[in-house]
Amino acid sequence: MGKTVIVFSGQGAQYPGMGKSLYENSPAAKAVFDMAESIRPGTIAQCFEGTKEELSVTINTQPCVFAVDLAAAAAIKESGVEASAVAGFSLGEIAALAFAGIMTYEDAFRLVCKRAEFMDQAAKDNPGTMAAVMKITPEAVEELCSGFEKAYPVNYNSPAQTVVACDNSEIDELCEKVKAQKGKAVRLAVSGAFHSPFMNDAAEKLAGYLQDVTLSEPSLPVYSNYTAMPYEGDMKKLISMQVNNPVRWQKIVENLIADGADRFLEAGPGKTLTSLTKKINADVTAINIENKEGLDALQ
Numbered sequence: 294m295g296k297t298v299i300v301f302s303g304q305g306a307q308y309p310g311m312g313k314s315l316y317e318n319s320p321a322a323k324a325v326f327d328m329a330e331s332i333r334p335g336t337i338a339q340c341f342e343g344t345k346e347e348l349s350v351t352i353n354t355q356p357c358v359f360a361v362d363l364a365a366a367a368a369i370k371e372s373g374v375e376a377s378a379v380a381g382f383s384l385g386e387i388a389a390l391a392f393a394g395i396m397t398y399e400d401a402f403r404l405v406c407k408r409a410e411f412m413d414q415a416a417k418d419n420p421g422t423m424a425a426v427m428k429i430t431p432e433a434v435e436e437l438c439s440g441f442e443k444a445y446p447v448n449y450n451s452p453a454q455t456v457v458a459c460d461n462s463e464i465d466e467l468c469e470k471v472k473a474q475k476g477k478a479v480r481l482a483v484s485g486a487f488h489s490p491f492m493n494d495a496a497e498k499l500a501g502y503l504q505d506v507t508l509s510e511p512s513l514p515v516y517s518n519y520t521a522m523p524y525e526g527d528m529k530k531l532i533s534m535q536v537n538n539p540v541r542w543q544k545i546v547e548n549l550i551a552d553g554a555d556r557f558l559e560a561g562p563g564k565t566l567t568s569l570t571k572k573i574n575a576d577v578t579a580i581n582i583e584n585k586e587g588l589d590a591l592q
Contacts, residue, residue, distance in 0.1 A: 303358070424464060
């Protein structure tokens with residue numbers, strides 16, 4: 294019998310109205326939203342009624358996506374499903390840490406609000422952009438980036454998709470070089486060059502903030518974006534270093550499968566991780582849980 298794992302959506306998966314169905318149909322999900330609302334008034338309204346533009350602002354995106362992620366996972370657990378491990382993409386990793394009991398839901402939500410604030414400021418102080426590179430290997434992307442002063446592979450999403458962060462002045466040339474290698478580059482609508490040295494200031498501030506946050510041993514394995522392995526050792530270091538280092542999503546999924554996972558439940562808005570998981574390994578089951586219909590499919 295294979296294992297079920299829960300993976301948590303990241304920034305970029307947000308959309309207007311996200312989480313409303315969970316709030317209305319799951320007491321456990323409602324409790325998560327109510328917790329978020331008590332700490333950051335207006336979070337529920339932004340999730341359910343906010344515009345696409347409002348939700349795309351980092352200081353709004355991260356708290357709102359976190360709330361939907363954790364609410365979906367709480368609803369999954371409420372339905373009787375037991376996960377053997379968890380992982381989250383970028384922001385989603387904080388929701389995974391909370392779900393695994395490394396920090397309280399309240400502390401995790403406050404951390405996310407600070408993380409968003411620090412990353413937003415770093416993006417303003419060190420402007421950059423990102424592009425998804427497809428149809429060429431991660432190794433080819435690494436080699437291509439080495440020819441630029443400030444271009445970094447930052448999201449290793451699947452064998453055929455790697456996201457690059459770079460300076461605004463270099464993005465056009467980078468996209469042209471991708472095209473010359475018969476690849477495809479798509480500029481992303483993001484406010485910063487995340488998971489790269491452009492975020493060094495944010496990582497440093499987050500490390501400082503974490504000094505006063507109490508962490509506990511996880512109740513189940515949490516796979517780290519930074520190492521692609523379960524959290525161990527200096528957990529605060531792993532949380533802060535995740536901000537300015539690559540997300541090794543393909544390796545995380547491969548390691549989860551090697552450890553027995555064959556059913557991936559994506560908790561949170563959208564189907565991004567569900568799609569990536571199937572591209573990494575078409576033999577596993579991958580389902581996104583973001584509303585009542587998704588929850589019903591678990592029965």
